Amino acid sequence: LGKILAVANQKGGVGKTTTTVNLAASLAILEQRVLVVDFDPQGNATSGLGIEKTALAASNYDVLCGQATMADTILASNFHKLYVLPATIDLAAAEVEMADEVKRHHLLAAVLNQYQGEPFDYTLIDCPPALGLLTLNALAAADQVLIPLQTEFYALEGLSQLISTIRRIRKHINPQLGVGGIVLTMADRRNKLSRQVEEEARNYFGKQVFQQIVPRNVRLSEAPSFGKPVLYHDVKSTGAQAYLEIARELLQRHERL
Amino acid sequence: LGKILAVANQKGGVGKTTTTVNLAASLAILEQRVLVVDFDPQGNATSGLGIEKTALAASNYDVLCGQATMADTILASNFHKLYVLPATIDLAAAEVEMADEVKRHHLLAAVLNQYQGEPFDYTLIDCPPALGLLTLNALAAADQVLIPLQTEFYALEGLSQLISTIRRIRKHINPQLGVGGIVLTMADRRNKLSRQVEEEARNYFGKQVFQQIVPRNVRLSEAPSFGKPVLYHDVKSTGAQAYLEIARELLQRHERL
Numbered sequence: 001l002g003k004i005l006a007v008a009n010q011k012g013g014v015g016k017t018t019t020t021v022n023l024a025a026s027l028a029i030l031e032q033r034v035l036v037v038d039f040d041p042q043g044n045a046t047s048g049l050g051i052e053k054t055a056l057a058a059s060n061y062d063v064l065c066g067q068a069t070m071a072d073t074i075l076a077s078n079f080h081k082l083y084v085l086p087a088t089i090d091l092a093a094a095e096v097e098m099a100d101e102v103k104r105h106h107l108l109a110a111v112l113n114q115y116q117g118e119p120f121d122y123t124l125i126d127c128p129p130a131l132g133l134l135t136l137n138a139l140a141a142a143d144q145v146l147i148p149l150q151t152e153f154y155a156l157e158g159l160s161q162l163i164s165t166i167r168r169i170r171k172h173i174n175p176q177l178g179v180g181g182i183v184l185t186m187a188d189r190r191n192k193l194s195r196q197v198e199e200e201a202r203n204y205f206g207k208q209v210f211q212q213i214v215p216r217n218v219r220l221s222e223a224p225s226f227g228k229p230v231l232y233h234d235v236k237s238t239g240a241q242a243y244l245e246i247a248r249e250l251l252q253r254h255e256r257l
Numbered sequence: 258l259g260k261i262l263a264v265a266n267q268k269g270g271v272g273k274t275t276t277t278v279n280l281a282a283s284l285a286i287l288e289q290r291v292l293v294v295d296f297d298p299q300g301n302a303t304s305g306l307g308i309e310k311t312a313l314a315a316s317n318y319d320v321l322c323g324q325a326t327m328a329d330t331i332l333a334s335n336f337h338k339l340y341v342l343p344a345t346i347d348l349a350a351a352e353v354e355m356a357d358e359v360k361r362h363h364l365l366a367a368v369l370n371q372y373q374g375e376p377f378d379y380t381l382i383d384c385p386p387a388l389g390l391l392t393l394n395a396l397a398a399a400d401q402v403l404i405p406l407q408t409e410f411y412a413l414e415g416l417s418q419l420i421s422t423i424r425r426i427r428k429h430i431n432p433q434l435g436v437g438g439i440v441l442t443m444a445d446r447r448n449k450l451s452r453q454v455e456e457e458a459r460n461y462f463g464k465q466v467f468q469q470i471v472p473r474n475v476r477l478s479e480a481p482s483f484g485k486p487v488l489y490h491d492v493k494s495t496g497a498q499a500y501l502e503i504a505r506e507l508l509q510r511h512e513r514l
């Protein structure tokens with residue numbers, strides 16, 4: 001499954017799904033074979049990639065329960081080299097059902113390890129806005145975590161909670177878990193608060209913060225209503241260009257560019 | 258505790274905390290005695306009202322565990338007639354500990370019913386971005402649910418899931434639960450997608466949608482960094498005026514104005 005990246009932040013609405021969908025599409029256009037695992041019962045990444053949830057034969061819930069294999073459930077999206085393991089609301093039941101399992105933190109990792117199909121260069125896991133079992137499973141299965149950080153006061157407040165959770169996971173569940181980077185989202189350098197948050201993040205996290213910021217751009221919020229990554233909705237937009245640049249930075253960090 | 262309103266939506270970042278804090282402050286300025294119950298472990302409503310979480314003697318977690326009474330834990334904020342039952346990260350542990358209790362959905366309702374202190378006209382409960390035990394407890398304890406709806410594609414997608422959860426709660430847990438209203442947040446009538454979402458919401462929910470929309474307004478995102486509702490940060494701003502108007506509409510719906 002190549003490098004596995006969990007896109008996580010328990011603060012809601014910071015751009016986890018937007019980053020997962022658009023970074024995945026950008027990596028794919030740069031000739032990486034990419035799988036998006038939608039691990040949020042809201043299923044936003046699934047619909048943001050144009051997949052009709054009601055028409056699905058199986059979803060990741062069926063794979064977790066052993067009713068379907070990953071190879072059978074993965075769908076090719078309409079976009080170059082981009083594949084999806086879709087989510088439906090059923091996934092919400094998995095979080096309750098996992099609670100009693102001994103290996104409840106490693107259920108996703110076990111499923112991903114069994115994959116026998118054509119290899120991927122990258123797997124991106126979109127997480128729900130919580131530090132519950134679904135997000136913990138994603139962090140347990142990942143090589144690195146990508147942290148979308150909205151440049152606003154409440155989002156910054158939650159960051160220390162996320163960092164301590166990542167440390168805890170590294171200590172008890174997944175010693176390999178690294179921080180792949182911090183993506184500044186909905187940033188607006190004309191706004192004083194946004195500049196302050198960016199400055200604080202760069203002071204504290206240094207080079208882990210991607211050079212490229214993602215500005216607030218209406219094309220990014222329009223694209224999902226057409227079921228497309230922004231690259232395929234308006235490639236010249238600042239949103240599309242920002243995620244292409246972040247994809248290039250990521251490939252350089254992984255020495256693949 | 259007067260009328261109890263749960264401010265809920267499992268979609269992240271739609272303005273739950275911003276609506277709780279600013280609607281509460283607006284109702285208080287209109288001479289209602291208001292309690293904010295922060296039921297999100299992120300504790301954004303607590304810090305948005307200027308309460309320093311690290312200096313707290315007790316929080317709502319202690320009240321749920323029976324280690325402290327509500328009357329002892331409620332704090333007066335710096336703002337007229339506005340009180341807070343604060344949250345810390347400890348509340349995240351409560352969600353795990355509640356799971357085995359027989360009356361796990363009614364733990365908050367039991368605590369609120371025991372309150373013997375000075376009466377409130379309104380109690381607003383800020384919920385986390387999930388439909389887990391914390392939100393279910395808030396819906397079980399509430400007279401009505403207020404739904405902040407961000408006028409964006411992903412937010413609209415999640416609405417049907419929220420509505421079916423409310424119906425389920427009404428059937429099995431809290432037959433009194435009504436819908437107090439839908440607040441359109443971060444709305445921008447110049448943006449086609451935003452107008453479409455507003456139109457769909459008004460067509461589907463009719464009069465339940467507040468007439469007054471909350472426009473995107475930078476003062477709303479700045480105010481929490483000063484620990485103040487926007488009313489006390491910049492009363493002339495469109496954000497402050499919008500929440501004042503929503504408070505008036507709410508009082509009219511409850512025949513208190």
Ligand SMILES: Nc1ncnc2c1ncn2[C@@H]1O[C@H](COP(=O)(O)OP(=O)(O)OP(=O)(O)O)[C@@H](O)[C@H]1O
Pocket residue numbers: 011012013014015016017018019040044127128129185186187214215216217218220221222224239267268269270386409410411412
């Ligand atoms: N840079 C941006 N510019 C404008 N709109 C954006 C941007 N990034 C995200 N959005 C919009 O903001 C909203 C929140 O983003 P998104 O849903 O990706 O966040 P999330 O962290 O995945 O939310 P949740 O916590 O619910 O999973 C969405 O409607 C999205 O379209």
Ligand SMILES: Nc1ncnc2c1ncn2[C@@H]1O[C@H](COP(=O)(O)OP(=O)(O)OP(=O)(O)O)[C@@H](O)[C@H]1O
Pocket residue numbers: 010011012013129152153154155268269270271272273274275276297301384385386442443444471472473474475477478479481496
């Ligand atoms: N009308 C608005 N105009 C501008 N910014 C806003 C507006 N409403 C909310 N915000 C900002 O958007 C972000 C998300 O809002 P908020 O935190 O209130 O949402 P939430 O639903 O409580 O999020 P969570 O799901 O994490 O609890 C915050 O940084 C907030 O300051």
Ligand SMILES: [Mg+2]
Pocket residue numbers: 016017018040044126127128
């Ligand atoms: Mg999301």
Ligand SMILES: [Mg+2]
Pocket residue numbers: 273274275297301383384385
């Ligand atoms: Mg909130």
